Amino acid sequence: VVVVVVVVVAVDVVVGVVVVIVVVIVVVVFIVVVVIVVVVVVVVVVVVGAAAVVVGAAVVGGLVVAGGRCVV
Secondary structure (H helix, E strand, O other): OHHHHHHHHHHHHHHHHHHHHHHHHHHHHHHHHHHHHHHHHHHHHHHHHHHHHHHHHHHHHHHHHHHHHHHO
16 A cells, blocks of 8 residues: 555656646747747838938939939
8 A cells, every 4th residue: 555655646746847847848938939929020110110211311312313313
């Protein structure tokens, strides 16, 4: 009877530890994925924003130059 109890407790402890490890791994992976996604989104937004500013400046500059040439 004692052996059975010890085995059951041991199995229960092992299963508990495995479950905890799996949960920790899942949480860590989830956090890493979220961080990567956030970083990628921020980088994309910054790059797109910078590109939009450059294009906008180029368009405005082109219009100003074209306007100046037309006036001249």
